[in-house]
Amino acid sequence: MFTIIQNTFREAIAKKIFVGYYIIYTIIILVFLLAVNLDAVEGVISLTEVKESVMSLQALMMTVSYLLVLIFCIISSASFVPSMVDKGTIDLLISKPLSRFTILISKYLGAVIFVGISLLYFIGSIWLILSLKSGYWNFSFLFTILSLTFAFAVMYSIVVLIGLLTNSSIIAILVNLFLIFVLLPILGNRETIVFSFVTNEIVRFIFDFFYYIFPKPGEINDITIRLITHENVSSWQPVLTSFLFGAAVMAYSVYYFSRKDY
Numbered sequence: 395m396f397t398i399i400q401n402t403f404r405e406a407i408a409k410k411i412f413v414g415y416y417i418i419y420t421i422i423i424l425v426f427l428l429a430v431n432l433d434a435v436e437g438v439i440s441l442t443e444v445k446e447s448v449m450s451l452q453a454l455m456m457t458v459s460y461l462l463v464l465i466f467c468i469i470s471s472a473s474f475v476p477s478m479v480d481k482g483t484i485d486l487l488i489s490k491p492l493s494r495f496t497i498l499i500s501k502y503l504g505a506v507i508f509v510g511i512s513l514l515y516f517i518g519s520i521w522l523i524l525s526l527k528s529g530y531w532n533f534s535f536l537f538t539i540l541s542l543t544f545a546f547a548v549m550y551s552i553v554v555l556i557g558l559l560t561n562s563s564i565i566a567i568l569v570n571l572f573l574i575f576v577l578l579p580i581l582g583n584r585e586t587i588v589f590s591f592v593t594n595e596i597v598r599f600i601f602d603f604f605y606y607i608f609p610k611p612g613e614i615n616d617i618t619i620r621l622i623t624h625e626n627v628s629s630w631q632p633v634l635t636s637f638l639f640g641a642a643v644m645a646y647s648v649y650y651f652s653r654k655d656y
Contacts, residue, residue: 395492395499395500395503397500398487398496398497398501398504399500399501399503399504400504402474402504402508403504403508405474406471411471412508416512416515419512419515422516423520423523426520426523430523431527444528445530445532447528448524448525448528448532449622449623452524452532452535453619453622456618457615457619460542460615460618461574461575461611461615463516463542464542464549467512467513467542468546468549468550468566468567469567471505471508471509471553472557472563472564472566473563474505474557475501475553475558475563475566476557476562476563476566478501479557479561479656485656488656493652494648494651494652495648495652498554498647498648499644502550502644505550506543506546506547506550509546513539513542517536517542518536521535521536534621534622537621538622541614541617541618541621544614544633544636544637545611545615545636547640548637549573549574549609549640551639551641551644551647552569552643553566553570554643554644554647555643555644555646555647556569558647558650558651558654573608574612577608578609578611578612581601581604581605581608582612582613584602584605588601589601607635608639609636609640610632610635610636613632614633616632617632
């Protein structure tokens with residue numbers, strides 16, 4: 395398992411994905427370093443005002459960038475599974491004394507760990523800069539690393555399945571773009587977008603059904619923002635149902651991969 399995870403990192407380095415990640419993240423970090431001016435020592439500003447300013451800025455950053463960072467992570471790692479099932483590569487993998495379950499889960503975990511480490515660098519650096527400049531260390535902001543990694547792990551299960559079914563990273567990316575920016579926001583706001591003009595109970599039930607079935611990266615972001623600003627989280631249902639969705643998709647992916655004749 396460790397060897398396959400390690401190979402995923404090597405593939406990321408060979409395809410310049412690793413370098414691309416850190417170049418882009420470093421540029422953003424440097425811009426952030428130059429742009430942010432929240433020094434508590436400059437001027438008369440109370441600690442309470444500093445805390446509110448820092449938390450508001452961190453919440454705004456997640457509101458604007460959460461889904462964009464998620465999509466960036468998906469796009470940059472979408473090729474891992476299709477390249478794994480290429481002729482020659484898959485022949486070598488299945489010839490090893492490893493179960494197909496281990497092969498696929500290792501590849502999946504390799505992508506998740508790779509993204510998690512890159513997010514640790516990116517978000518950790520932003521948090522450190524903001525904390526040093528303001529003097530207020532909001533450790534809750536670091537939860538964003540876990541939140542984004544979790545959301546990626548859930549949505550990446552779709553990439554894995556589509557990669558196995560179609561051997562296409564483009565289709566996997568397009569499906570995720572459609573889900574994250576079109577379908578899932580509609581389902582999440584169905585009561586205001588759909589139910590305001592749809593009164594049929596069957597149609598409403600269908601929308602409710604698919605809302606609870608599909609993952610909820612938008613709602614997970616809302617929970618993250620509440621944690622950043624130290625507000626109470628009224629429900630963890632989006633996290634639970636998203637986890638169940640990702641687990642179900644990965645379970646079917648393993649089943650399909652185990653039975654596929656390569």
